[in-house]
Amino acid sequence: MLQLNDIRWTTETGEKILNGIDLTVPDGKLTVITGPNGGGKTSLAKVIAGLYKPCGGQIIIDGNDVTDWSITERSKNGLAYAFQQPVRFKGLTVKDLLSISAERELSGAEVCHMLSEVGLCGRDYIDREADASLSGGESKRIEIATVLARKDAKLLVFDEPEAGIDLWSFTSLIEAFENIKKDSSRSLLIISHQERIMNIADYIAVVADGKVKTMGTRDEVFPSLMDKTSATRCSLRNS
Amino acid sequence: MNSITEQLLGVVSDWDGSYKGAFNIREDGGCAGRQSSENIKIEPKNDNPGIVIRISSAAQQETVYIPACVTKAGVNDLVYNDFIVEDGADVIIVAGCGVHSEGEEEARHNGIHRFFIGKNAKVVYKEKHIGTGNGKGSKRIDPVTDVEMDENSYMEMDTVQIGGVTSSNRLTSAKLGKGAKLVIKERLMTDGDETAKSDFKVEMNGDDSSIDLISRSVARGNSYQEFVSTINGNCRCTGHSECDAIISENGRVNAVPGLYAANIDASLIHEAAIGKIAGEQITKLCTLGLTEEEAERKIIDGFLK
Numbered sequence: 262m263l264q265l266n267d268i269r270w271t272t273e274t275g276e277k278i279l280n281g282i283d284l285t286v287p288d289g290k291l292t293v294i295t296g297p298n299g300g301g302k303t304s305l306a307k308v309i310a311g312l313y314k315p316c317g318g319q320i321i322i323d324g325n326d327v328t329d330w331s332i333t334e335r336s337k338n339g340l341a342y343a344f345q346q347p348v349r350f351k352g353l354t355v356k357d358l359l360s361i362s363a364e365r366e367l368s369g370a371e372v373c374h375m376l377s378e379v380g381l382c383g384r385d386y387i388d389r390e391a392d393a394s395l396s397g398g399e400s401k402r403i404e405i406a407t408v409l410a411r412k413d414a415k416l417l418v419f420d421e422p423e424a425g426i427d428l429w430s431f432t433s434l435i436e437a438f439e440n441i442k443k444d445s446s447r448s449l450l451i452i453s454h455q456e457r458i459m460n461i462a463d464y465i466a467v468v469a470d471g472k473v474k475t476m477g478t479r480d481e482v483f484p485s486l487m488d489k490t491s492a493t494r495c496s497l498r499n500s
Numbered sequence: 501m502n503s504i505t506e507q508l509l510g511v512v513s514d515w516d517g518s519y520k521g522a523f524n525i526r527e528d529g530g531c532a533g534r535q536s537s538e539n540i541k542i543e544p545k546n547d548n549p550g551i552v553i554r555i556s557s558a559a560q561q562e563t564v565y566i567p568a569c570v571t572k573a574g575v576n577d578l579v580y581n582d583f584i585v586e587d588g589a590d591v592i593i594v595a596g597c598g599v600h601s602e603g604e605e606e607a608r609h610n611g612i613h614r615f616f617i618g619k620n621a622k623v624v625y626k627e628k629h630i631g632t633g634n635g636k637g638s639k640r641i642d643p644v645t646d647v648e649m650d651e652n653s654y655m656e657m658d659t660v661q662i663g664g665v666t667s668s669n670r671l672t673s674a675k676l677g678k679g680a681k682l683v684i685k686e687r688l689m690t691d692g693d694e695t696a697k698s699d700f701k702v703e704m705n706g707d708d709s710s711i712d713l714i715s716r717s718v719a720r721g722n723s724y725q726e727f728v729s730t731i732n733g734n735c736r737c738t739g740h741s742e743c744d745a746i747i748s749e750n751g752r753v754n755a756v757p758g759l760y761a762a763n764i765d766a767s768l769i770h771e772a773a774i775g776k777i778a779g780e781q782i783t784k785l786c787t788l789g790l791t792e793e794e795a796e797r798k799i800i801d802g803f804l805k
Binding site: 331333337341344348357358 | 744786788804
């Protein structure tokens with residue numbers, strides 16, 4: 262279980278981004294964090310993964326206070342994190358990256374299988390460098406595959422996995438998330454605006470202005486989010 | 501040959517106790533073994549120290565090994581090797597060099613290789629360099645490579661300096677005839693106070709010739725590297741050079757690319773990038789479970805692979 266207690270984070274320039282986040286992500290469930298742009302969702306994901314150090318609060322994973330743990334320590338203890346903006350590597354192939362992630366040398370067939378989960382035809386990518394020659398969508402899907410390759414990960418954090426992905430690949434991705442959901446020992450935390458992802462969530466938290474505004478089951482939160490979205494669309498149409 | 505040579509050969513030229521086919525092993529300025537094959541004849545030169553390697557048209561996908569090793573301080577080896585590749589031949593040349601020193605004096609290998617590549621011939625040239633040993637004397641490798649490529653010939657040069665070489669001055673020049681294609685992949689690693697200079701001069705003289713020159717280097721410690729390339733397009737041709745360098749600690753890299761087009765149909769491109777390892781790359785690999793040190797090593801190994 263992931264528990265966030267009063268998490269605060271301020272940028273180097275003094276801008277307060279997270280203003281006391283309290284949130285619990287239960288084991289074996291899919292929790293979606295949604296909310297307006299600039300509300301602090303990505304910063305929160307980075308704080309959880311260890312990329313940002315909070316200036317206040319506690320991060321508890323499975324009873325351990327990991328607030329001061331390094332990125333590597335968190336990863337080795339079962340936390341996997343997919344970047345919103347994929348990182349490019351000159352010289353490292355897609356197979357290299359997935360093998361690092363899986364902590365063993367993967368066979369070509371294994372790499373193909375992993376890439377097919379994110380809608381890529383593996384044979385075309387195995388030996389390609391994960392560099393700027395890949396399109397944004399390709400990089401994004403490979404980024405997601407590096408997290409799906411972490412079979413030992415207990416908490417998988419995805420930051421806007423839908424961004425830059427075509428509809429067909431997105432369907433594959435939804436299936437991959439649903440398969441992970443079947444494993445009760447793994448938890449999913451997904452930052453997303455996508456209705457289809459929220460639709461398979463067990464819990465939804467709305468983060469805005471650096472705080473959790475709403476948290477509840479999908480049935481509790483999702484309808485009101487859709488009402489707001491419809492109202493916004495109507496008001497835009499009538500204006 | 502001595503045991504140091506055997507060890508160096510294992511690193512630089514795929515030695516596993518023997519070579520299949522033609523080979524010439526040079527050790528401390530002398531010949532430690534030589535064998536010709538039916539299609540590849542190796543003979544000593546008459547005018548200078550070195551050998552002439554004649555590769556006949558009948559050679560198809562054959563490999564010839566021409567490694568050189570310096571195994572002690574105080575050796576200053578200079579060798580002239582000529583490769584004559586007949587029309588239509590297809591050959592792989594493995595020409596690694598290792599310099600080992602445990603002494604105070606300099607240990608040096610200076611190999612001057614000339615290639616005469618016939619029409620439609622194909623050459624893959626592999627050159628791996630390494631310096632080993634704890635001697636205070638410098639370990640130098642200064643290769644000079646001159647290439648003349650005839651019509652529609654192809655040459656791929658894969659050159660690597662793994663590390664441990666105190667000083668290296670690499671001069672490569674090539675003249676390309678009609679339809680000739682040259683591909684050069686260079687990878688250099690320097691550390692400590694090492695220096696490495698690479699100087700390429702390519703003349704494209706025949707229509708539809710092309711050069712693709714890719715150099716990747718890593719300069720760590722206080723080391724210094726210099727990359728100079730001059731690509732001259734004198735006809736309808738294409739030229740591309742790319743110099744990517746990673747610097748860390750106090751490493752320094754000076755990249756001086758040059759393109760000279762003397763024909764309206766010459767199409768020449770250069771790309772260059774020098775910088776430290778991007779922090780986000782380290783971070784990404786840490787999220788996959790590597791430590792920062794492991795991540796840096798992985799990135800550098802991949803970059804130079």
